[in-house]
Amino acid sequence: SQTIHQWPATLVQPVGSPLSLECTVEGTSNPNLYWYRQAAGRGLQLLFYSVGIGQISSEVPQNLSASRPQDRQFILSSKKLLLSDSGFYLCAWSPGVAYEQYFGPGTRLTVT
Amino acid sequence: AQTVTQSQPEMSVQEAETVTLSCTYDTSESNYYLFWYKQPPSRQMILVIRQEAYKQQNATENRFSVNFQKAAKSFSLKISDSQLGDTAMYFCAYRPPFNQFYFGTGTSLTVIP
Numbered sequence: 653s654q655t656i657h658q659w660p661a662t663l664v665q666p667v668g669s670p671l672s673l674e675c676t677v678e679g680t681s682n683p684n685l686y687w688y689r690q691a692a693g694r695g696l697q698l699l700f701y702s703v704g705i706g707q708i709s710s711e712v713p714q715n716l717s718a719s720r721p722q723d724r725q726f727i728l729s730s731k732k733l734l735l736s737d738s739g740f741y742l743c744a745w746s747p748g749v750a751y752e753q754y755f756g757p758g759t760r761l762t763v764t
Numbered sequence: 765a766q767t768v769t770q771s772q773p774e775m776s777v778q779e780a781e782t783v784t785l786s787c788t789y790d791t792s793e794s795n796y797y798l799f800w801y802k803q804p805p806s807r808q809m810i811l812v813i814r815q816e817a818y819k820q821q822n823a824t825e826n827r828f829s830v831n832f833q834k835a836a837k838s839f840s841l842k843i844s845d846s847q848l849g850d851t852a853m854y855f856c857a858y859r860p861p862f863n864q865f866y867f868g869t870g871t872s873l874t875v876i877p
């Protein structure tokens with residue numbers, strides 16, 4: 653069966669510090685991968701998605717970036733965090749175009 | 765533009781009663797997919813139900829069913845025999861026949877004992 657992992661679960665970082673959130677999927681190959689951000693009490697904002705290694709599509713201009721160094725690994729990064737980067741970050745995967753998304757447990761990021 | 769609208773920010777229902785959550789969407793596509801996701805206090809997003817637009821029959825999953833009205837671009841979720849564990853945020857999502865997903869802003873459902 654397929655599983656999706658995210659870490660860390662919780663992170664507190666000062667403004668201006670770098671960020672690296674990791675997401676990995678097990679039990680499948682060539683998944684579509686997604687990064688979302690959810691502000692408190694709000695809906696999901698799609699940040700990035702990837703249909704293959706090295707292929708990243710950005711949905712929202714910001715100081716965040718994403719990379720997919722391996723087939724089942726998706727990384728969200730920032731060189732300098734802003735206060736507005738605080739939120740709940742969700743990684744998701746999908747088997748393909750006609751399928752639903754499956755979400756990881758999320759990372760709660762607080763920028764102080 | 766592809767948009768998903770959930771017009772009920774908050775709802776409540778008595779335990780064992782039935783509740784319906786509304787969702788409308790805007791699209792020019794003829795073939796697409798619709799989903800309802802549940803996000804309990806743990807914040808883990810859980811797929812509740814999916815509907816393919818080319819299927820006329822409404823999807824059902826145990827106590828959860830949908831009312832899919834393609835012409836009206838409406839996709840409501842009915843929860844029967846509500847249980848305390850149904851307390852959560854519910855998100856409607858639309859997926860056209862490419863890779864992008866579009867989510868609504870969510871409906872916070874509280875089941876009252």
